[in-house]
Amino acid sequence: MLLAIDCGNTNTVFSIWDGSEFLCTLRTSTHHARTADAYFTWYSTLVKHYGIQADITDVIISSTVPRVVFNLRVFADRFFGCRPLVVGKPDCLLPNPPRVDAGTQVGPDRLVNAAGAYDRHGGNLIVIDFGTATTFDVVSDDGAYIGGVIAPGVNLSLEALHMAAAALPHVDISHPDKVIGTNTVACMQSGVFWGYVGLVREICHRIREERDRGMKLVATGGLAPLFQQSVDLFDEMEDDLTMHGLTVIHRHNKENANI
Numbered sequence: 001m002l003l004a005i006d007c008g009n010t011n012t013v014f015s016i017w018d019g020s021e022f023l024c025t026l027r028t029s030t031h032h033a034r035t036a037d038a039y040f041t042w043y044s045t046l047v048k049h050y051g052i053q054a055d056i057t058d059v060i061i062s063s064t065v066p067r068v069v070f071n072l073r074v075f076a077d078r079f080f081g082c083r084p085l086v087v088g089k090p091d092c093l094l095p096n097p098p099r100v101d102a103g104t105q106v107g108p109d110r111l112v113n114a115a116g117a118y119d120r121h122g123g124n125l126i127v128i129d130f131g132t133a134t135t136f137d138v139v140s141d142d143g144a145y146i147g148g149v150i151a152p153g154v155n156l157s158l159e160a161l162h163m164a165a166a167a168l169p170h171v172d173i174s175h176p177d178k179v180i181g182t183n184t185v186a187c188m189q190s191g192v193f194w195g196y197v198g199l200v201r202e203i204c205h206r207i208r209e210e211r212d213r214g215m216k217l218v219a220t221g222g223l224a225p226l227f228q229q230s231v232d233l234f235d236e237m238e239d240d241l242t243m244h245g246l247t248v249i250h251r252h253n254k255e256n257a258n259i
Ligand SMILES: Nc1ncnc2c1ncn2[C@@H]1O[C@H](COP(=O)(O)OP(=O)(O)O)[C@@H](O)[C@H]1O
Pocket: 007, 008, 009, 010, 011, 012, 130, 131, 132, 133, 155, 156, 221, 222, 223
């Protein structure tokens, strides 16, 4: 069985893949100082709680936080006796290598999203991931990541207002019914929510114009459901897209590399 690990800047997600379905998905905060033993204590407690017979033979990791990879490597080695595949490292093959400026270190999560989305939908896609940052990944006809857009994340934008302005409170994002807020919290939620709707529409419009073609829009990430519930923005929304991409890349390496 495969243990797929996706470390974002906010959350770290573990999913167990038995070859045909995900048996469980476990989430913790991303913390670079968490040790291999601490990962295992957390992991084994939850796996037992859910009554899952997990026989892990392989581990694949995507991490936007380079510092957490060391302890995850130790975790894979110590508890499953395996050397993990780490997306972005030279020995991890990609089904379609990215076409970007020389020397660019594309976020591994974006490469994984591109691989997962291409496997499910074919080429010509825009993938939006509403994580700590909001990323737009452009996937070409042949499935390669060919660039995109990085915008401040939804929660990051709200947090920035709170941090920079003495009179603005900490606010959670929600879908405001109206644009005109009649109190401070409603004004902030409106600015970020409707500002984001505009940001998504404008950026996708410009990407399609620049590529001179129609493109399917696939959304994922912690905050995608907030938008999907209330506005017609995406063609598809898939909360397991990054995990699916990890299984695709793992399978590709099994078939094409010596692992
Ligand atoms: N169900 C949810 N409701 C509200 N906020 C959420 C939810 N899930 C995730 N978030 C928030 O969305 C942001 C992005 O989360 P996530 O997609 O896990 O980010 P990353 O992949 O960058 O770690 C974070 O600020 C997180 O706290």
